[in-house]
Amino acid sequence: MATVIDIKNVKKSFGKKEVLRGASLKIERGTTQVILGGSGSGKSVLLKCILGLIEVDGGSISVNGKPANGLKETEHAELMTMFGMLFQNAALFDSMSVWENVAFVLLQRKMDRDEAKRIAIKKLAMVGLRADVAELSPAELSGGMRKRVGLARAICHEPEIIFYDEPTTGLDPITADVINDLIIKLQKELKCTSVVITHDMHSAFKVADRMAFLYQGQFIAEGDVKSFKNSDNPYVKQFVEGNANGPIQVTV
Numbered sequence: 001m002a003t004v005i006d007i008k009n010v011k012k013s014f015g016k017k018e019v020l021r022g023a024s025l026k027i028e029r030g031t032t033q034v035i036l037g038g039s040g041s042g043k044s045v046l047l048k049c050i051l052g053l054i055e056v057d058g059g060s061i062s063v064n065g066k067p068a069n070g071l072k073e074t075e076h077a078e079l080m081t082m083f084g085m086l087f088q089n090a091a092l093f094d095s096m097s098v099w100e101n102v103a104f105v106l107l108q109r110k111m112d113r114d115e116a117k118r119i120a121i122k123k124l125a126m127v128g129l130r131a132d133v134a135e136l137s138p139a140e141l142s143g144g145m146r147k148r149v150g151l152a153r154a155i156c157h158e159p160e161i162i163f164y165d166e167p168t169t170g171l172d173p174i175t176a177d178v179i180n181d182l183i184i185k186l187q188k189e190l191k192c193t194s195v196v197i198t199h200d201m202h203s204a205f206k207v208a209d210r211m212a213f214l215y216q217g218q219f220i221a222e223g224d225v226k227s228f229k230n231s232d233n234p235y236v237k238q239f240v241e242g243n244a245n246g247p248i249q250v251t252v
C-alpha cells in the first residue's frame with residue numbers, strides 16, 4: 001500500500017514545553033487511521049502540523065511524497081485543497097445558512113451560487129440530511145445535526161484526506177454511533193483516507209483500520225484493531241481499558 005502521509009521524527013515545542021518529541025507514523029492510502037492519546041498529548045498540535053498551520057521544529061511531514069511544511073502561501077493553499085476537516089465543535093458560521101456553510105470553499109472559489117447550492121444539497125443528502133435543512137441557520141440545529149453539516153462541509157470539495165478531530169465528543173451514544181457509521185460510509189463511497197482523532201474507544205474500534213497511540217510526544221504503539229484490543233503494552237492496555245491505575249499517571 002502507498003503511504004499518503006509520512007510523519008517522520010516530528011518535534012514541536014512551545015517555549016520549554018516539548019509537545020511532540022520525535023513522533024513518526026505512516027498513514028496508508030484508503031485506510032482509516034485512528035490516533036489515540038490522552039488530553040494534552042499533542043494530537044491536535046500534530047494535526048495542525050500536518051495541515052501546515054504550524055511549523056515543526058524538527059523532522060518532516062510529507063503528503064503524497066511532497067513536503068507539508070515550509071511551504072509558500074500558494075503551495076499551502078494547494079495542499080489544503082486535498083484536505084477535508086471536521087472540527088471538534090463543527091465550527092459553523094451562524095451568520096450563514098446551512099448550505100452556505102457546506103459550500104463555503106466552493107463559494108470562496110467563486111463557484112456560481114446555484115451550482116454551489118446544488119452540490120451542498122447533494123453532500124447534505126450523503127450525510128442523511130434533507131434538502132429543507134439547507135436554508136436553516138446552524139443555530140437551529142442539534143449537536144448531531146451540526147456534526148453532519150460539518151461533515152458535509154468537510155467533503156464538499158471532494159478531498160483526498162478527511163481529518164476528524166474528536167467527531168463523537170459531546171454526542172449521545174446513539175448519535176455518536178450514527179456518526180461512526182457515516183465515517184465508514186463516506187470512507188467507502190469517497191475512497192479517501194480518513195484520520196480520526198478520538199478518545200472514544202467504542203468509536204475507535206468501530207471505524208479504525210489502523211490505530212496509533214501518542215504518548216509523551218511519540219507514537220509508542222501502532223497496529224490494527226486486534227493488536228490494540230489484545231495489546232500487552234501496559235500503556236495501551238490502560239488507555240484502552242480506561243483504567244485510572246497503571247503506568248500512565250494523570251494529574252487533575
Ligand SMILES: Nc1ncnc2c1ncn2[C@@H]1O[C@H](COP(=O)(O)OP(=O)(O)OP(=O)(O)O)[C@@H](O)[C@H]1O
Nearest residue numbers: 014017019037038039040041042043044045046199
Ligand atoms: N499555540 C500553542 N501555544 C502554546 N502551547 C500550546 C499551543 N497549542 C497547544 N499547546 C500545548 O500543547 C499541548 C498539546 O495540546 P493539544 O491541543 O495537541 O492536545 P490534545 O492531545 O489535542 O488534547 P485533547 O485531547 O484535550 O484535545 C498542550 O499542553 C497545550 O497546552
Ligand SMILES: [Mg+2]
Nearest residue numbers: 043044045165
Ligand atoms: Mg485536541
